[in-house]
Amino acid sequence: MGRSLISAAHAAGRDPWRDLALRCGVASADPVAVAQGISAAAEGAILLVSEGEPTSWGSLVLEEVSRLIAEGSSSALVIVCSDAARRPWTSAIAIDGVASPDDLHRLWEAFAAEAERRVVAKLDRLDALEGWCSAVLAAPAEPRPLPQPPSLEARRLLDRLALSQRPWPSAQLGRLAPRRAEPGPGAAACPLAGDELAGLGLIEADERGWVAARRAAAEPAGADPEDVLAVAEALEEQPSDPWSLSRASELFASLGRADRAEAAATLAISSVGEPSARADFWQRWARSMRALSGSPPGERLLRAAELALRLGDVEFALDFSSAALREGESFAALLVHGRATSARGDLTTAAMVLSRAAGVDFGAAARGAGPHPHPPQVDQEPRQAARRAHARRGHARGAGARRRGGGGALLQDGRPRGGQGARGGGARRRG
Numbered sequence: 001m002g003r004s005l006i007s008a009a010h011a012a013g014r015d016p017w018r019d020l021a022l023r024c025g026v027a028s029a030d031p032v033a034v035a036q037g038i039s040a041a042a043e044g045a046i047l048l049v050s051e052g053e054p055t056s057w058g059s060l061v062l063e064e065v066s067r068l069i070a071e072g073s074s075s076a077l078v079i080v081c082s083d084a085a086r087r088p089w090t091s092a093i094a095i096d097g098v099a100s101p102d103d104l105h106r107l108w109e110a111f112a113a114e115a116e117r118r119v120v121a122k123l124d125r126l127d128a129l130e131g132w133c134s135a136v137l138a139a140p141a142e143p144r145p146l147p148q149p150p151s152l153e154a155r156r157l158l159d160r161l162a163l164s165q166r167p168w169p170s171a172q173l174g175r176l177a178p179r180r181a182e183p184g185p186g187a188a189a190c191p192l193a194g195d196e197l198a199g200l201g202l203i204e205a206d207e208r209g210w211v212a213a214r215r216a217a218a219e220p221a222g223a224d225p226e227d228v229l230a231v232a233e234a235l236e237e238q239p240s241d242p243w244s245l246s247r248a249s250e251l252f253a254s255l256g257r258a259d260r261a262e263a264a265a266t267l268a269i270s271s272v273g274e275p276s277a278r279a280d281f282w283q284r285w286a287r288s289m290r291a292l293s294g295s296p297p298g299e300r301l302l303r304a305a306e307l308a309l310r311l312g313d314v315e316f317a318l319d320f321s322s323a324a325l326r327e328g329e330s331f332a333a334l335l336v337h338g339r340a341t342s343a344r345g346d347l348t349t350a351a352m353v354l355s356r357a358a359g360v361d362f363g364a365a366a367r368g369a370g371p372h373p374h375p376p377q378v379d380q381e382p383r384q385a386a387r388r389a390h391a392r393r394g395h396a397r398g399a400g401a402r403r404r405g406g407g408g409a410l411l412q413d414g415r416p417r418g419g420q421g422a423r424g425g426g427a428r429r430r431g
Contacts, residue, residue: 003077006206007048014165015280016049017058018243022167023210029242029272031057035064039074051082057277150200153178154193156227158202158213163223163231165247167212170194170205175234178227220254228255236260242268246284253288261288262300266307275313282308282316298327305336314343331360 008019017034021027026037038047038061047065051058068074099107123129150158160176161168168176173194194211197203205211220228232251238244245268252261265285272278289300301324308317321337324330334357342350 004045005048006042006045007050009050015055015058015243016051017055017061019167019212020047020049021061023206023208025208027240029057029274029277031060031274031277032064035061035068039065039068039076042074042076044075045077047076047078049078049080051080054082056279057272057274060274060277148200150196150202151193154196154200156224157193158197158215159223160227160231160234161203161211161213162215163220163227163251164235164244166235166244167210170209170211173211175237176231178230220251225255232260232264236264239267240271242271242281245271246281249285250288253292256293258292258300261292262303269307270311275311278311278313279316282313286319296327298324298330298333301327302332302336305340309336309339309343314340318344329356329360331357334360 006020006023008016008023021034021038024038024041026034026041028034028037049062062078062080065074065076065078069076069078123132149155156178157173157176160178164176173191177193194203198205202214203211204214228251232248232255235244235248235251245264249261249264249268252258252264265281265288269278269281269285272281285304289297289304292300301320305317305320305324308314308320317340318337321333321340324333325337327333334353338350338353338357341353
């Protein structure tokens with residue numbers, strides 16, 4: 001056909017469309033920009049994508065690529081192998097697992113054409129070509145014996161490639177290189193380990209220099225913690241790549257490093273501008289939060305809900321705030337849930353939730369609890385409920401200050417004006 005081939009396959013935790021974008025030199029997270037970059041880089045090529053479960057982001061990229069092809073802006077041929085339902089804007093070919101005689105004939109024709117392309121340039125004598133064909137036909141049909149295992153250094157590099165769940169430029173493999181026990185940088189031996197893995201067929205490298213592990217992605221639970229941490233930190237150094245940051249978050253979470261996991265996930269989610277594409281990253285962070293231990297889960301859920309509200313992802317804000325309420329009905333959880341309910345437009349429920357928050361806060365303030373954040377300004381009934389919560393909180397704190405005999409003028413949060421304590425105010429009056 002005279003076309004070059006650019007392929008990407010699904011693996012656990014890997015979006016093949018993201019891999020395809022990297023192989024085409026496109027680093028953006030915007031689906032439209034990625035589709036345009038892929039189309040420009042793959043002009044006239046065949047794009048072969050093997051999908052697993054389609055992602056929201058990948059579906060947006062495919063839709064835009066299909067649109068560019070339909071309007072004549074791209075001459076790429078896109079082939080997507082997927083078990084998902086056919087997209088309405090694409091043509092689908094159903095492939096049966098059993099080959100018909102015509103299918104087998106076309107398959108052997110393709111094999112013959114490929115053999116001719118690869119062999120004819122090397123074998124220009126009929127006897128040599130006949131010997132090659134005889135050797136091929138005499139080879140056993142069963143799988144070949146497994147090659148010898150890789151060296152320890154090569155195996156650890158392979159483990160780290162699999163843990164990262166992404167392809168890497170060959171020039172950056174040194175970031176994954178294990179530190180050597182003997183003097184000298186680990187990166188110095190990385191090309192040798194990479195060559196060893198390539199010779200054993202354990203990694204694949206395309207013509208653009210991208211390297212990926214052929215085996216299924218590794219799970220951190222069965223990996224060396226040192227390897228998991230090294231890969232997480234290497235991925236953390238890719239601040240413009242939300243997929244790398246999201247994977248770093250998962251690896252940090254598997255090590256129990258909750259703060260670094262949350263920081264990486266927050267940066268990954270915040271860097272994706274398309275709301276529907278952010279769903280993939282929210283779901284990954286939600287899975288990690290369920291597996292995390294350490295700080296109270298309600299606090300982490302509330303921070304996620306607050307972030308979702310700031311980004312406009314109301315449904316995720318509702319999910320996280322509801323989960324936080326199941327951990328305990330606190331003022332903060334009720335407040336965030338009320339804000340999320342209001343943002344969805346359910347003002348009646350929002351008013352009820354904020355009224356409950358006012359009751360919880362009044363009781364806490366009367367018992368001398370610390371200050372809470374002010375209720376948000378929301379529409380109509382929720383706003384009135386928030387004002388009532390604020391007024392009750394101020395009244396309770398003011399009463400507490402008067403009971404303690406304070407003489408200074410108080411701000412709304414119960415602290416004296418001008419940074420002076422009640423005792424200092426009394427001293428000025430006595431003077």
